[in-house]
Amino acid sequence: MHILVNSHRMIQEVQHVVKAVSSRTTIPILSGIKLDVSAAGLTLIGSDANISIESFIPTVENEQEIVTIHQTGAIVLPAKYLAEIVKKLPGEEMDIHVQQPFSVTIQSGASIFTLNGFDPEEYPRLPVVQNDAQFSLPQQVFKNVIRQTAFAVSTQETRPVLTGVHLCIVGKKLTCTATDSHRLALRTVEVDLNENDGNVNNVVIPGRSLQELNKILEDVSDDVEIVVTDNQILFKVGNLLFFSRLLEGKYPVTTEMIPAKAQAKTTFELKTKSLLQTLERALLLSREGKNNVVHLKVIDQTQIELTSTSQEIGKVTEQLHVEKLQGEHMHISFNGKNVIDALRVVDSENIYMMFTGTMNAFLVRPSESDHTIHLFSPVRTY
Amino acid sequence: MHILVNSHRMIQEVQHVVKAVSSRTTIPILSGIKLDVSAAGLTLIGSDANISIESFIPTVENEQEIVTIHQTGAIVLPAKYLAEIVKKLPGEEMDIHVQQPFSVTIQSGASIFTLNGFDPEEYPRLPVVQNDAQFSLPQQVFKNVIRQTAFAVSTQETRPVLTGVHLCIVGKKLTCTATDSHRLALRTVEVDLNENDGNVNNVVIPGRSLQELNKILEDVSDDVEIVVTDNQILFKVGNLLFFSRLLEGKYPVTTEMIPAKAQAKTTFELKTKSLLQTLERALLLSREGKNNVVHLKVIDQTQIELTSTSQEIGKVTEQLHVEKLQGEHMHISFNGKNVIDALRVVDSENIYMMFTGTMNAFLVRPSESDHTIHLFSPVRTY
Incomplete structure (x- = not known):
């Protein structure tokens, strides 16, 4: 293998695939990045067995030579x-040149690095993803969906399925849900899925996979294509493939948790930023006490009071x-940190809050829309 | 005590004095900041027993009322x-109002905090600094002196006196020296010290004190006044007083370590930034191996080669x-990390390097000046 590659593109793609590599891997070869040169260009692969990222740098891009191949x-x-x-x-x-079987020189300007590597034959194969169900979303939309849900996943391994974000498509509507059983974040978005493309139901993507994917996605309207199979999901973004294992297990039914308008005992609207700063x-x-308990009390028709005591x-x-x-x-006590997390991802100047009783979960959503819903359990205070 | 104080000035001065407060103090009252209101204004004090910072906010500043005093x-x-x-x-x-003996309400906008405090009578007195020797320097100059020396102090407590920067004034020249016995940084600067103002010799300021002071100093030409006594040093910057304990013990004589021009076996000049990036x-x-060893070899009259092997x-x-x-x-091996630290604080486009033998310390200084000198011990490689 011997190539000359554009430094800017190489830096960019190495930074992409390295996101899949874990510094704590127990499989030595997965601490590496695979470089694979074919006549068409250079493929880079990084993986931690749960997430794999493959990026392809073609020989020519926008009529510019990016990779010159001396030897595959x-x-x-x-x-x-x-x-x-x-x-x-x-x-x-x-200039990247394999010298001995598993050693390489990387030369650029006056600088020459010699780096010891691993046998590429030992690197695991990427999962094979058959097109079971496929749909696409603009990158900027999908970035927002991730941002507005993935923060709410559970960080505890007691119920592994809750460490993921649940995807479900019914008709043309994709619903993404995350909950750690104290709070729930739900976001819906329109998608184009042909019925004969298969169906998407009980698909649970590890929260960490989505956080890593979000770092690669850009704020552009170019699409990300999403392919779902039984135990893998694949995101295609330009020349980049992002594979993630799916979580096993049955995700809890959350639709019935969301209180209906008819159950409302108290509702009001207020400025997102004011509530965020007050909390x-x-x-x-x-x-400090790590309970994060905040007490909310309705004073009169135009005032609420928030109190926190240590x-x-x-x-x-x-x-x-x-x-x-x-x-x-009414009055209610809740975990203020959870509400802050949600308010930070709400893209709306005003929010609507709905309470159905001091002992019941309450709802927060943008005042103008219901494509984002946040639920919070109250905290009992004695 | 009851005052109304300008929020902007209060934030600024609390941020200054809090730099002296350690989160790991074993004396509970030193985890606090003392607020002391006299008819003239509000004095804030923070201390960790080694460093004390006192800041004064006067009632009126630039014809604006900054503090309104209801009760001292x-x-x-x-x-x-x-x-x-x-x-x-x-x-x-x-609005800051002491309610019960050691509790306070802080009110601003719609926000009301009640905060439990400590008895101000228990707060230790600040050291009394008699004017033994006094001189002054523009803040921006003193900031540079600190930046160019304090990084080189020892971090090991085996020889406590080496954890400080040594100050010495001879004639009108202040010499600041720091060394951890593997490297040495020296910076000289002109000062105005009257002979009958006492003398400054074997004054060793803890490196940490100078790092904290540097965060408070600004890049302005306003002076910082420096008062030295037996065991304390005081820096006066506007309304702010910064006290530091001095280190005890005899600082090693370093002047003889600096090789004279006559001892030079090899000298050359090169671009600071090129050497920094190469290192x-x-x-x-x-x-990774934590030895940081870099090998330097002179190739010919215009080329050197730097090599590092793991x-x-x-x-x-x-x-x-x-x-x-x-x-x-010649060729020589050295700790590359130490040289990088020094190159990062050199304010000169080109540097001069002087070697007196493979086993002797070598010298790095700006090519146009000798007010900054860096020395480095070589590393033996077998």
Whole structure:
């Protein structure tokens, strides 16, 4: 294997595939990135067995030569060093040349690196994904879907299926749900799925996979194609393939948890940013005790009061203006940190809050739309 | 104690004094910031027993009322919470009111905090600094002096005096020196010290004190006044007083370590940035083994070669252009990380390097000046 490759593109694609490589892998060869040169170009692969990322750099792109191929072949190079080396090389191109079976020289400008690698034959094959069901979404839309749901997955392995985001398509509507059983985030979006393309139901993608994918997606309208099989999901973005294992197990039915309008006992609207900043202040004191409990009380038709108390440190109280208040003057306690997480991903100036009783979950959504829904369990305080 | 204080100024001064407060203090009251209100204004004090910072906010500044005093008095408030609360308060002013003996309400906009504090009578007194010797320097100059020396202090407590920067004034010249016995950084600067103002000799300031002071100093030509006594040093910057304990013990004589021009066996000049970037690349591989060894070899009159090898990972080689080379074609090994640290604080496009033999310390300084000198011990490689 011997190539001359454009440094800028090489840095970009190494940074993409290295996201799949874990520094704590127990399989030595997975600490590496596979470089595979065919007549068509250079393929880079990184994997941690759960996530695999494959990126292809073609010989010619936009009529510019990006890779000059002197000799085809393959090698696996230690990901950590490769990523740092390519980033710091001085020249605009880098010459990558396999010298002995599993060693390589990388030359750029006056700089020459010799790097020991692994046998490419030992690198695991990527999963084969048959086109069971396939749909696509603009990258910027899918980025938002991830941002607005993946934060709410469980971080505890006691119920592994809750560490993922649940996908379900009914008709032309994709519903993405995440819950750690104390809070729930739900986002719906229109998709184009032909019925004979198969169906998407009880597909649970590990939250970590989506967080890594989100770093690669860009804020552009170009599509990301999504292919779902029994135990794998594949995201195609331009020349990049992102594979993720799916989580096994039955995801809980969450649709019935969402309270209907008819159950509402108290509803009001208020400014997202005001509530967010007030909660951030409230948590300055209660964060320490790690309970994050905030108490909300309706004062009158236009005012609510948020309070947080930490026995040893002190207390904070703040009144907030609300609009369109309907129903009872109730009070409720909740985990302020969970609500803050949700408010940070709400892309709406105003939010609508609906309460169905002091002991029941309450709902937060943008005041103008219901494509995003957040639910929160109350906290009992004695 | 009851005051109304401008939020912007309060945030600024709390951020200054909180730098002296350690989160790991074993003396509970030192986890707090003292607020002391006299008829003239509000004094804030933070301390960790080694460093103390006192800042004064006068009632009126630039003809604007900054502090309105309703009642004088004092309180000590937990530094961590106070610093976060003042930063997040919504209003342009904050009303601070001692309610019970050691509790306070802080009100700003719609936000009301109640915070438990400590008895101000228990807060230790600041050291009394008599004017033994006094001189002053523009803040921007002193910032540079700190930046160019404090990085080189020892981090090991085996020889405590080496964890500080040594100050010495002879005639009108202040010499600041730091060494961890493997490298040395020296910076000289002109000062105005009257002979009857006392003398400055064997003054050793803890490196950490200088790093904290540097965060407070600004890039302005306003002076910082420096007062030295037996065991304390005081820096006065506007309304701010920064006290630091001095280190005890005899600082080693370093002047004789610096090789004279006559001892030079090889000298050359090269671009600071080129050498820095080459060393950063060289350390990508050797950093792991933590030895950071880089080998330098003179190739011919215009080229040197830098090499670094890590048995397991690989090797890096790079040639660099040098100018005005005189003397032998030598080679030497050294700790590349130490040289990188020094090159990062050199404010000169070109540097001069002087070698006096493979087993002797070598010298690096700006090619146009000798007010900054860096020395490095070689590393033996077998």
